[in-house]
Amino acid sequence: MARHVMLNNVAHHDLRVITRYGAEFGDNIGTVLTFPTEYGDVQREYPIFFRKDAQSGEFQSIALLGLQPDENLFLEDGAWQAAYIPGIVARGPFLIGFQNQDVNGELRREPVIHVDLDNPRISRSEGEPVFLPQGGNTRYLERIGNILQGIHQGLAVSKAMFEAFTAHELIEPVNVEVKFNAEEQFDLRGLYTISEEKLRRLDGDALYRLNSAGFLQGAFLVIASLNNMKKLIDMKHRQRRKLAGVA
Template identity: 40%
Template sequence: MPNHTLVNNIDHKDTKIITERSAAYGDDIWFTQTFPAEYRSVQAYYPIFFTKDENTGRFFSVALFGFQQNENLFIKDNRWSVPYIPLTHARTPFLIGEQALMEDGIEKHQRVLFLDEDHPRVNTEQGEPLFLEFGANAPYLESMADMMEVLHHGIEDHNAFIDMLVELELLESFTLDVELNDRSQHQMLGFYTINEDKLAALSSEVIAKLHQNGHLQPIYMTLASQSNVTRLIQLKNAQLGL
């Protein structure tokens, strides 16, 4: 179970975060959530698809790293092989929360940073320190705080984007069948993509509204990203030595 504590320079004065990448540190995932504000960076390397939350039934978009559970084809020699890691995964072991405080007799809420103390990256021996010698935030912690702020706003925008796709009935389920050079086959179920026929049939007024709301570009970036399935197949074949 995660052990979330508020980041502070007393409890975490000696805390360090291991930043190398491997299965031992939780990088053996085959997809992670992404959001429209980072689609430009994500679509350069990963396919973007949609899936449903098992508990709520709500759609969310994902960047795909492999073809099966616990497979990340971008991990090699304790590093991530491409420059951009989607923020929902890059932020681990941090998460963002809210803290109530009183200001001039009025209760307000501010966003604060929490740390999963039980995450394998967290230790006191090696990695990036959270705080400098006299208690100031280390550059690494500042960068993570900035990342979490981008992530917070990105997820909020993502929800509006998903609502739009659902309202216009643009999402359709699909099955991805992959055959590798060793003749093995992988079938991916439970994913959704954008129905290009329905997209093309939208009226000019709806298209204009999508553009005005900043939703049109993410749609086309999603579609463009799916050519990266070929990249995944190449990485998998290379892993197999074929």
């Protein structure tokens, strides 16, 4: 059960965060949320798909990590085997919260860092320190702040991007089917992607508006990311051989 509190350097002066990865930290997941603000990094490592949120019905971006809900093919020996880790994972036990603050005489809801004290990564004896002995932020916390800012911005960009993609009817459903043999096959449903055909058919004005908003590049990055499906399947092959004791 989560226990979110606002981070501060008095109550949490000795707080540390375990930064290795593994099933014990909930990292054995087949998909993870991603955002347009990190597409450039994500598409180099993972296939990017869309799915609909179960509650709101709105589209979300996801990076595919495995072929099953509880399978993360990028996990190995406590490490994440990729050059880029999606922000929603890299943020660890931290999240954005909001607090009313007086800014030049005006009351505003400003984003502040919160921490989940019940997160299994939280420690007082091992891991990366959050604060310096004198109370200042460590480099680790500065990096977390940048990651959280990217997520915060990405949420807003994502909503506008999907509205634009929907208006131009660019989103289409896709079934991902991977078959190793008659007994072992995977069928991933409920996923969506960009229709290359409809993207090619857009007129100059539509392309200009998408490009001006920065969404055209996002569409191309999503399409390009699908080349990583071969990489993911190769990783699954290696995992199967390892489990079978085959070099």
